[in-house]
Amino acid sequence: MNVQFDFTGRHVMVFGGTTGINLGIAQAYANAGARVSVVSRKQANVDAAVATLGAGALGVVADVRDEQAVAAALEQAVERHGALDVLVSGAAGNFLAPADQMSSNAFKVVLDIDLLGSFHVARQALVHLRQPGASLIFITAPQSTVPMMYQAHVCAAKAGVDQLSRVLALEWGAKGVRVNAISPGPIEGTEGMRRLAPQGEEGDAMVRSMVPLGRMGTTDDIARLAMFLGSDAASYISGTVIACDGGAQGQLSSMITAAATGMREKT
Template sequence: MSAFRDGLFNGKSVFVAGGTSGINLGIAQRFAALGAKVGVIGRDPDRAARAAASIGEGALGLSADVRDYAATRAAMEQVAAAHGAFDVVVSGAAGNFLAPALNMSANAFKTVVDIDLNGTFNVFRGAHDLLNKPGASLIAITAGQAINASPLQAHACAAKAGINQLVRVLAMEWGPDVRVNGISPGPIENTEGMARLAPDAASRAAYYERIPMRRWGEIDEIAEAAVFLSSPSAGFITGTILDCDGGSQLGDASRQSLERGMG
């Protein structure tokens, strides 16, 4: 259940890059449920079509790779022509896998940086003249690796740190007409990313134990954060990275860690 009133985004246009699955699809569905006209892009045209059908009547699902600026821009122009200037743009396309740096090729490193960091720039830069200004909201989906170095994640850590700084710079350059923020999810249930990072019961249990909230988050909770950052309630918030992670960024809250601290 949403904390926001029905119809809050009636007549608004929302564009979600990477919105064909997982967290980003959940965000797109939430905006549509609150009245927005929604367009999403992803690399797979079939998945994009299925995503649009799940979002609801009038939703557009297009195929485009965020690494390709021209293709991304063309898709945005098509959505804007159908739905009007964008009130909200979410950039959430991402790639990740576990690998030590010495086992990672230069191309593998570049691929993640291209999707995550360069893709975010392409989406935001390509959207700028299609935004409904003043008042437009841009949201990047980042991750805790931007702050906390993680072994086997050199590519993701570098890319996400770049996204956080890009958010801050664009907030400075594009204010007051456009607000630019980020959301940093923690471990979220039923996402492809966590299926890769915690593929078995033991790794899942280890995640649970370290998080102060003692659970993984829900896609709906990230969607609510995106709605908040795009709502009038967040009208004076820009350049912020909102941690929505159950306290993951605070450090190891496992019972063993707490007992060591009190010993």
């Protein structure tokens, strides 16, 4: 089925939108006619993304851990493209580490990026979201519901993101703002897979064997779901966390363990 979305004249802003899944989302919206703004903390990534997204795209450098920087990025985007129709909060951090070898600061860094950063984006964006009609989409992860070794920091942070999305759906529904979250499974070619999955042909085969549909996902798979949630077709969907994973989320813990085991064997 070829589903076509038209976002002509709508403003879509993607935090973390310069690489991986989030860049794929930004590209899909741009291809559907949206005015796109992307945010990243690295200037080089911002420049590369804007070059890919086209001359009409806006790129802003900001760290989601800095609430004032987030506010400034939002103001710049709204001044350029108008009120926000779709906001995607996807900035994230991750690494493999057993809890007893993880420093307090390392744990805090991931919570600050994933959870506190998500709050900063949502809180500062509210005044700029089109009311009624806006869609806020968080990018979460299966670690939010599936306990995984070497992922204590991410499990804690993403569980918080899930609950944050549900609470905001309750609080902001009366304003006409819908809030949902997407939980991607293994997505090929992403930094997450390079960090969290065993590598090489054997590693890829192992990952595919964990997915009932028999393949890894693509950034287009996530982008299409994000576009659906941002569209009028999803006008009665709010407060949900939707897995886009080929049915795999409950089985990914062993992927993480295998990746961590491989890392230990190399050191």
